[in-house]
Amino acid sequence: MIRCENLHVTFNHGLPTEKLALRGVDLTIPSGEFVTVIGSNGAGKSTLLNTIAGDIESTRGKILFADRDVTHLPATGRTKDIARVFQDPLAGTCGNLTVEENMALAYGRGKRGSLSFALNDNLRKIFKEQLSRLNLGLENRLSAEMGLLSGGQRQSVSLLMSALQPSSILLLDEHTAALDPKTAALIMDITSQIIKEKQLTVMMVTHSMRQALDHGSRTIMLHEGKIIFDLSGDKRAGYDVKDLLQLFAQARNDGEELDDDKLLLGE
Amino acid sequence: MSLFAFLGTLEIGFIYGLVAMGVYLTFRILDFPDLTVDGSFTLGAAVTATLIVLGYNPYLSTLLGTLAAASAGIVTAWLNLRFNILHLLASILTMTALYTINLRVMGKPNVALIMEPTMLTPFEAFGIPAMYMKVIFVAFCAVIGGLLVAWFLNTQYGLAMRAVGSNKRMAQANGIVVNEKVYVGLALSNGLVGLAGALFAQTNGFADSTMGIGTIVVGLAAVIIGESLFATRSILVIVMSCIVGSILYRVAVSMALNADFLGFQASDLNLLTAVLVALALVFPKLRREWKAKKAKGERV
Numbered sequence: 001m002i003r004c005e006n007l008h009v010t011f012n013h014g015l016p017t018e019k020l021a022l023r024g025v026d027l028t029i030p031s032g033e034f035v036t037v038i039g040s041n042g043a044g045k046s047t048l049l050n051t052i053a054g055d056i057e058s059t060r061g062k063i064l065f066a067d068r069d070v071t072h073l074p075a076t077g078r079t080k081d082i083a084r085v086f087q088d089p090l091a092g093t094c095g096n097l098t099v100e101e102n103m104a105l106a107y108g109r110g111k112r113g114s115l116s117f118a119l120n121d122n123l124r125k126i127f128k129e130q131l132s133r134l135n136l137g138l139e140n141r142l143s144a145e146m147g148l149l150s151g152g153q154r155q156s157v158s159l160l161m162s163a164l165q166p167s168s169i170l171l172l173d174e175h176t177a178a179l180d181p182k183t184a185a186l187i188m189d190i191t192s193q194i195i196k197e198k199q200l201t202v203m204m205v206t207h208s209m210r211q212a213l214d215h216g217s218r219t220i221m222l223h224e225g226k227i228i229f230d231l232s233g234d235k236r237a238g239y240d241v242k243d244l245l246q247l248f249a250q251a252r253n254d255g256e257e258l259d260d261d262k263l264l265l266g267e
Numbered sequence: 268m269s270l271f272a273f274l275g276t277l278e279i280g281f282i283y284g285l286v287a288m289g290v291y292l293t294f295r296i297l298d299f300p301d302l303t304v305d306g307s308f309t310l311g312a313a314v315t316a317t318l319i320v321l322g323y324n325p326y327l328s329t330l331l332g333t334l335a336a337a338s339a340g341i342v343t344a345w346l347n348l349r350f351n352i353l354h355l356l357a358s359i360l361t362m363t364a365l366y367t368i369n370l371r372v373m374g375k376p377n378v379a380l381i382m383e384p385t386m387l388t389p390f391e392a393f394g395i396p397a398m399y400m401k402v403i404f405v406a407f408c409a410v411i412g413g414l415l416v417a418w419f420l421n422t423q424y425g426l427a428m429r430a431v432g433s434n435k436r437m438a439q440a441n442g443i444v445v446n447e448k449v450y451v452g453l454a455l456s457n458g459l460v461g462l463a464g465a466l467f468a469q470t471n472g473f474a475d476s477t478m479g480i481g482t483i484v485v486g487l488a489a490v491i492i493g494e495s496l497f498a499t500r501s502i503l504v505i506v507m508s509c510i511v512g513s514i515l516y517r518v519a520v521s522m523a524l525n526a527d528f529l530g531f532q533a534s535d536l537n538l539l540t541a542v543l544v545a546l547a548l549v550f551p552k553l554r555r556e557w558k559a560k561k562a563k564g565e566r567v
Contacts, residue, residue: 053440079442092440094433097426098500104423105430110442113423145500 002029002052002169002201007061009047009225021047022058023225031066031168034195034202034216038209038244043222045205049171052203054078065169080110083162083200085155087174092158095147099138099157102146103127106161130160134190152183159187163194170195172204176211188215209241221248268525274398276521278470280514281405282463283485287493287509288416289459290486296420297432297452302358302483303343304460306365307336309479311461313369316378316474325386329465336461339365340453348446369476377475378468385469401470408466409510412459417503419455428452460486484540489513491547519543 009022022044029035039045050056052063054075063071065081086092093102104118107126124142131139134156138149146154155175162170172191176184192215195202206212212219218232221244229247231239268276286308293301315332319325339361346357370376390400419425430438431448438445460482468474493512497504523539524531531539 055439075439076442076444079440084440086436086440091434091436094430094437096433097429101426101429104426105438105441105443108423108427108441113425113427113443115419115422115424117421118423118426119421143500 001031001064001066002203003027003062003064004048004052005062005064007048007051007063008059009044009051009056010059013059020225022051024061025222025225025227027220027227029201029203029218031201032199033218034200034204035218035220036212036216037203037205037220037222038207038212039222044225045222046173047225048222049173049203049205052169053082053084053171079167081167082169082171083109083165083167084171085158085162085173085175087177089151089155089158089178092161093146093154096145098143098145099131099149100124100127100142102157103130103161103164106164109165110167111165126164130164131157133193134160134186152179152187155179155183155187156190159190159194163198166198168201170200170202172202174205174207177207191215209244213239213241213244219244223248268521271398272521272525274402276517277514278402278405279467280517281402281409281510282466282470283489283517284409284510284513285412285459285463285466286482286486287489287513288413288506289456289463290483291490291506291509292416292452292456292459294487294490295432296429297449297456299347299354299432299449299453300358301340301343301453301456302355303339303361303365303453303457304486305479305482306362306369307339307457307460307479308464308467308482309369309474309476310339310365310372311336311464312468312474312478313372313378313464313476314461315465316380316468317372317374319380319383319385319469320378325384325388325469329386329462329469332465333458333462336464337454337458339461340455340457341450343457344450344453348449366476369479373474373476376477377473379473380468381472386466387469405466405470408462410507412462413506413510414503416455416459417506420502420506481537481540484537484544485513485516488516488540488544488547491544492516495547495551516543 004025004027007022007025008020011019011021025048037045037048047056051058054070054073054077058071062069070078094105100119104123107123108118127142128139131142136153136156138153138157146157149157159175175191176187179187188211194200202216204216213236218230219236220227220230222228286304289304293299311332314335315328318328318331343358343361346352346360347354352360387400387404390404391397393400395403420429427438427443428448428451430441430443431445435445464479467478489509489512491512492515493508494505496511497508499505520536520539520543523529524533524536
């Protein structure tokens, strides 16, 4: 379970460039729930995710995993609970290490690195098994350098890596946004499989309203650092992209049109 | 080249093989260009030589010299990580400070070890001529050092260090404490360089305040030569190629200095080194450009 209580994040505090990125976010995500997060550019989606992951420290408010207060725990201390996949396919893996070395790193996530060998035949077997799920032939390229793989392949491996070590929370930050539609669909497919299999609590930031409604069981929309609506259950099931837009306009209540094309486009 | 000169070349080559491994750890593994080594090479030699002269056991002295050099690496890492001083500048600051510290440690510009016991003294009883013994000893040290470094880089901890140098954000997302790896990496790197300095002082019979000048360039030259010889992903081969690169570099330099028709003097060493390293750095890029040009020409 993730709980955010009155979460505030301010960048450049006290400077002319001060930005209130999060302005009092209250959010409780029960274990096993899959929440999709939408919002226009600068709404605070990524800030929320990065704050939960510990990359950004909150200015005010609390973050709890289950009943454990992690507000002041640095990112590395939260990796026992959190697995992440980034938007940039290059960000989630080390380009000059091999596929198996990258996977070994993810396999050791949240543990202290010991002085025993990072790779062995047993691990290679596990990695091969996992890679064969992708149907990309990567199971035969364990010792290939990660940098030689395509963006889609790297993102697929990042996704597998996030599931190598048991964790309770998976944070996906627009992890299909940089991929072509076919690869994006494949990645989304494997994402759903992994989430189901491991019964993860998931937050997925996406730019596509379609994707937000098609996946998970709950959708929240952020605007100017606040949650402006929170949809779930039957109400959400009946919703379409159009309804979301309308809801957005209502929530704004100031007649301003949604100007972010990306939200409307995307598949 | 005479046999004697050749053995001397080998000896220096093996010693600087350790330097090259240290440089490989910072420049290649951690992506932290560290110039501290110019000072820590001397520091390792100065501390070791001074302690030996004071009557301490040469092995203990060498260990302490190595640790002193390692701590110099920690200072550089601290300046960079704690105060955000650019890594190059942080290392230059430490290197500059070390020049004074080395003079203070020795109390004078150089310390002679000719008549003192060294790490090699116990082996003199075997009756092997000293000039062979020295080479065998430093070769043994370099190879053992290389095996240890290669083993370390293949452990979970070492792999985490490589991840830090490759992609900090990914490392962090996988629970790796980045700063700790940088501290350990710089300590290891400078420790290796300090050990090389200590060995140099004992095989050559002196420690001198200026002996470290250019260490970084020589180390880098060895790393680059080694890399261009072996295109491999095996860490063991890469680390060992540091030793091979170091020896080849020494051979190349001594041949250039000895070839009478070239007219070089011993004092031309640093210019030769700089030119050699520049060539080694430029060559891969030029080769790529030639290839690209050729491919273009074929298409037209």
